[in-house]
Structures are given as structure tokens and as C-alpha cells.
Amino acid sequence: MINVHKLLARNTLATFVKHFVNLGILFYLTPFTISAIGNLQYGLWAVVLTVAGYSGLLDMGITTATTKLAAEYRSRDKSDKLNELISSSISLFTFFGFICLVLIMIFMPGYIASINHEALGTESPVVISALIGIDIFFVFIANIFTGIILSFHQFHIKSLIDIIVGLLRLFATIVVLNAGYGLLGLAFIKLSTSVISSSALYFVFKKQMPSYKIKIKRPAPGEVRSLVSLGGKLFYMTLAVRLSNMTSPIIVASTIGSVWNAYYAIVERLATYGNEIVYAVTAAFMPVFSELFAQDEDEMVGRLYLQYTRYVISLSMPMFIGVVVLGPEFIGVWINHDYMVKGGTALRFLASSFAIIGLQPLLGRLVIGSGRVGFYTTTVSVGIVLNILISIPICYYLGITGLAALSTLFSTFFFVVFTIHLSKAYNISIKNQIVDCYLRMVPPIAAFLIAYKLMGNMPMADSYFAVFTKAVILVAVYVPVAFVSVLNSKERAKIFQVISLRVLKS
Secondary structure, eight states, X not given: OHHHHHHHHHHHHHHHHHHHHHHHHHHHHHHHHHHHHHHHHHHHHHHHHHHHHGGGGGGTTHHHHHHHHHHHHHHTTOHHHHXXXXXXXXXXXXXXXXXXXXXXXXXXXXXXXXXXXXXXXXOOHHHHHHHHHHHHHHHHHHHHHHHHHHHTTOHHHHHHHHHHHHHHXXXXXXXXXXXXOHHHHHHHHHHHHHHHHHHHHHHHHHHHSTTOOOOXXXXXXXXXXXXXXXXXXXXXXXXXXXXXXXXXXXXXXXXXXXXXXXXXXXXXXXXXXXXXXXXXXXXXXXXXXXXXXXXXXHHHHHHHHHHHHHXXXXXXXXXXXXXXXXHHHHHHXXXXXXXXXXXXXXXXXXXXXXXHHTTSTTHHHHHHHHTOOHHHHHXXXXXXXHHHHHHHHHHHHHHHHHHHHHHXXXXXXXHHHHHHHHHHHHOOOHHHIIIIIIGGGHHHHHHHHHHHHHGGGSOOOOSHHHHHHHHHHHHHHHHHHHHHHHSOHHHHHHHHHHHHHHHHHO
């Protein structure tokens, strides 16, 4: 049990640091990019990335299935099955990457050329498409090695690679856009950093599997069935989630204009980044759950789920609630006042939506780790498809604010349904979920909101310093209340003990 806690702590901390660094990169690069290429080109670039993102549909859940199955085979000492799994994954992903490259070269140039000729300028849609297509091929190559090394719990190494690649992307973007290369430069940077990332992941893979020799050969039928069986079930959900993420910009651009897509892209990016951080830092739980289920440790899984759900919620809620209350002011400083006025309310709805999703941060990890994904994927898929269908008239009549409010409504629905599902499928009672994970959060969140209310007489922030000063005050109020409310007496005593030992050693 101690080893499990240390493993989860190491990997979770490493992933958090990665996203903290990437968050800083995002906050700097977004206004810089908009300033360098303008609203029209930025809106077009968002659409290009959206179209390219459809290639991820060919993943079909196989990356996640590879990590789950590899962790299970390692837990049961099935080295032959693990080798067959790796070979099958390599063959499948190489094929998928090639197919995506061909499809993008056929369809993307004409599509992006038809959107807005003024935004495209003198840039060649064929060259941009070629760079994006080759980039996607290398993304699939990276997925091969990512799925395996994560099953070895090497999240800290993966995080280090991502940090280095993110910093390279930062410096390259500054140089390239200052040189005036625009969309072509952005596409070249995307490809170059993907090649570097894929190469680094390959070396980590070889360190974990030094005797394995990579070969493109016919996939093992048994492993393909295992990958497709689990990955296929995840595919429906992955398809729905990707369609939702990638369709929103297209819906906005098609119904109310590409400029509004720039506004929506900014607020959605800020709102979703908190959810991405939580999703990423909890990734280490899935192979752990997979191994525990393989060893029939269902009771331990339940205890870990409740305990770490409480921890993750307590650490993430200041981020979500902070975006709700301070997000519009931050956008006014980060981008400009126009983005704050036109996107502020939508941002608050989107941040609330992801805060509700954040109340079940380990749900997907638990479900995939157990392999019992049917109900989960079906519910998410159906709900998201309905959301997409309703989004079209909502956006047309109510704009991006209506689109964001709809997201909050569906998030609430998912939360209720899955709270009941956890009780029935995993014997995690609704009472334990409410008492252990949610009621404990009421005092610190209330203190946070009361402190914000008392700050009402402070002037609206007009600088990063002013925004972060408000954020620091709110967190300073939240932390001591959460320390008393969220943690039990044994956990508080353990923290004091660790701090005392650290002080004595120093």
C-alpha cells in the first residue's frame, strides 16, 4: 500500500508540474500568437487544428487499451502476451498514421482554402496540409510508445519530455512568428516538435524494453481482438468527445462567424485547461487500478477511489472556482477588454461545467482500469451527441453564452448518473461519495466565495499582478479551511509529522 501511495504521488506531482509549465507557455503564447497573426488567421488556425484533430478518431481507444492491457500483462507476468501486444500496437498505429496522412492531403487543402481567403493570405494550403499530415503520422508513432511506457508507470519521464518539447515550441514560435512566417511557420513548428517528442519517447521505450526489437509485421489476432474489444468500447466515447471538442468551433464559425470562433476558442481554452490538468494528473491511477483489479483487490480499489477523489477535488477546486470568479478579469488582461466583454459570461458557464466534471476526477480511470466500460461509454456518447445536436440552434439564437450554458446542463446530468452507477457497479455507496468527497468541500468553497464577495469593492484587475494578488488572497483563505475540513485527524497528523522530520533534517 505504501508503494502504491508513493507511486501515485510521484507520477501525479510530475504530471502537475508539466501542466503548470505548459499553462505558463499557453498564457504567454496565446496573446502573442493573436497579436502576430491577427484574429482572422488565429480563427483559421483553430479550425485547421480542429479538422486535423479528427484524425485522432482512428486511434479508436487503442492507446488507452494498450496501457491498460500492458499493465495487466505485467502484473500477471505474461511477457509473451506483452510482446505480442506491443507488436500489434506498432503495426496498427503505423497503418493509421499513414491513412491519416493520405486523407489530410486529399481533403484539407480545399477545405481550409474555402473558409476564408483573406485569412489565408499568401500561405499555401497544400504545404500547410502536408506539414499537418506528416505531423499527425508522428503523433501516432508517439502514441505507440506512450501507451507502453505509461504501463510501466513512467509518467515522470513522459512529463519531462513534454516540458522540454513545450519550451522548444515556445522559443520556436516566438522566433518564427517574429520572422513573419504565419500559419506556415506554426505548422512547421508543430511537425518539428512532434518528431522530437516521438524520438524521445522511443528511447524511453527501449530503456524499459531493451530486448524488444521493433518490427512492422502482421498483428497477432488474439491481441488485436483484445485491443479492439476494449478500445472499440472506448472508441464510441472517444469519438463523441472528440466530435464535441472539434465541432464546437465549426458550429460557432458556421452560425455566428469566424471572429466569434476566436472569442469562443479563447474562453474554451482557458476553461478546459483546468479539466485537462486534472485528467492528466490522474492518468497514473489507471494502470494502478488495472493491476489491482487483475489481482482481485476490489476493496482496495474502492478505498483508493474515495480517498484520492477527495484529495484531487480539494486541490483542484480553487482552480475551477477561481476561473469562474476571476476568469473574465484575467481574459481582459491576458488578451484584451473586448474578449472579456464578449466571452466573460460564456467562460463562467464553461468553468462551472468543468468544475462539475471535476467532482469525479477518477471516474474514467476506474472504469477503464476495471475493463467494464460499456455503460460509461454509452452514456457519455449518447449525451455528447445530443449536446452537439442541440448546440446548433442554441448557438444560432443564444450565441456562445448559450453554448456554454448547455455544457453546464449536460455536465450536471452526467454527474448524477455516474454517482448512481458507481454505487451499483463498484459498491461505492452514494452516501460515502457524498460524505467523504463532497460535503467536506462545502466549508472551503464557501470560504472562498465569501472572501471573493468581500473583495467586491476592489477595482477590476488591470494587470497580471492585480489578478494574481486576488487569486493568492482567495487561495490563502481556502487552504486552512480545506486542511481542517477535507483531511481527517490521522492525515493531518501525518502531514505535521512529515513537516517536523523535514525541519529536523534541515
